[in-house]
Amino acid sequence: MRIALIGCGHIGTVHAYSLSQLHRAELVNASLHTLFDHDVARAEKIARHHGGTVCDTLERALDDADVAWITTWTDGHLRAVRAAVERQLPVFCEKPLAPTYAGCVEVASLLHAVPHQVGLVLRWSPVFEAIADAVASGRYGAPQAAILRDDQYFPIQGMYGSTWRGDVERAGGGTLIEHSIHDIDVLRWVLGDPARISGHTTERFGHAGIEDIATVTMTYDNGAQASLVSVWHQILSRGSGRRLEVFCEEAYLHTADDYLGPLTIETSESSVEVLGSMPSWADQLAVPEVYEKAVAHYASANKAFLDGLEAVGGPQMGRPAVDDALAAHRIVDLAYRSAAAGGAPMEW
Ligand SMILES: NC(=O)c1ccc[n+]([C@@H]2O[C@H](COP(=O)([O-])OP(=O)(O)OC[C@H]3O[C@@H](n4cnc5c(N)ncnc54)[C@H](O)[C@@H]3O)[C@@H](O)[C@H]2O)c1
Incomplete structure (x- = not known):
């Protein structure tokens, strides 16, 4: 092809x-x-x-x-x-x-x-797939709460070197749509469609319409709740980082790495670390270790x-096809509408 x-x-x-x-x-x-x-x-x-x-x-x-x-x-x-x-x-x-x-x-x-x-591409992260599978299996009881923190330096500099991310006409917004559309997709993968969405956004760095802090709270028909904190900061030494914690009735699952993990699963009986694997064919690629x-x-x-x-x-x-992407965009859009209305909850 x-x-x-x-x-x-x-x-x-x-x-x-x-x-x-x-x-x-x-x-x-x-x-x-x-x-x-x-x-x-x-x-x-x-x-x-x-x-x-x-x-x-x-x-x-x-x-x-x-x-x-x-x-x-x-x-x-x-x-x-x-x-x-x-x-x-x-x-x-x-x-x-x-x-x-x-x-x-x-x-x-x-x-x-x-x-x-x-x-x-987080749909291709073994660690998030393991979390989504664990929650979907029901083996740890129903999900109660998820907390996702995502931080990245303001990406008009460093390896991103782009100016369009400071222009709302081109990017559509800041850290929530541009970066955390991935996070919203992961939360939806793990917990499903929310019933209500509220958002708050702040612009600290002076790019009109480009929020550098966004918080989104989602509640679900089964009573579960999720919150996302998405930040663009100026700590240029930090790589992009994600930390996801999910509480189910009978387990606490958490990871601080968005590709292989490890994923820690803590239950009343044990605390187990599960490390994701690279694809079986990855060693056939001729790529420097750092990449x-x-x-x-x-x-x-x-x-x-x-x-x-x-x-x-x-x-x-x-995978994912566009219907999943569009659903994530709908959540982002409702979060922006909520933020514009002072955080008022929006119905899904
Ligand atoms: N999936 C991911 O993990 C991921 C990561 C980074 C960026 N992205 C997305 O990828 C897209 C590009 O981001 P980037 O970081 O590569 O930006 P970039 O500025 O580095 O590159 C974008 C390129 O597109 C070119 N371009 C813009 N409009 C064009 C057009 N109409 N026709 C032809 N070329 C055009 C620009 O000249 C530029 O070279 C964005 O939508 C961004 O959100 C996705």
Whole structure:
């Protein structure tokens, strides 16, 4: 399969790296073929390191491809998705789907027409999968409460080096939509759809409409409660960090790492640590140790999508598909509405 990569910045490079590694190790039957970015130098850099031919328009890049990876900044997703779907190409679309909820609905209605996957890659984290499975199994009783803390330095600097994250028209908002859409998706994966949502947001760093602190509280029909605290700070030495704690009636599950864990499960009888495993094929990638986990994480999502396109019996939908992404966006939208109304609860 010939892959078109649309958007050749930070995450486009991460995808290009993981896709070229998968191809090199003959783990997928697909390779980077065409590249497009408004900033030609960025596309050229990816071509030099990971392959592919730089195209001068979006349309040319898509015309000569079998599958599209859409990794532009958020307000570029709609146009690129539309152009790919018009060509009936399967689409891997990065999160957030669009800056506004109406835009997300539009992207979702386009994606329904083709095999697709959304870049909510925490669905490919063994540690969150273990938590979601443990809660769904019911073996620890009903879930009571979840607390998710997510922090990251304000990502217009450092390895992100982007200015669009300070522009509400392009990003749609700050830490809640841009970063914690992942967290909302994880909480929904573990606990299901909430019944009520309240939010509070604060802008500390002077970018209008770009909140750098967001808290979201969700309550569920079964009485469970969840809270998310999402912070963009200025501690440049800190990597992005997540800490998730889930209380079930008969167990306390917690992790401070968002990929392999370990996950600690404490019950009346014992406290057990479970460490997630890298994919069995990860040792076939030729990646410096420092990048091993990050590349394996994105490669898992990318490989699964490509494998699904070649599945016996016809292409399968990726994980997560757009309906899960749209549900997470609906929660984010309701949290923003609640914040604008002083924290008033919004019904799901
Ligand atoms: N899944 C994840 O973990 C993850 C991580 C980081 C970023 N993202 C998402 O990926 C997207 C890109 O983020 P980034 O960090 O790579 O940003 P970035 O600024 O590093 O790169 C974006 C690139 O897209 C290009 N671009 C913008 N609009 C375009 C258009 N219409 N057509 C072609 N190229 C266009 C820009 O020139 C830039 O090179 C955002 O939506 C972001 O939220 C997802």
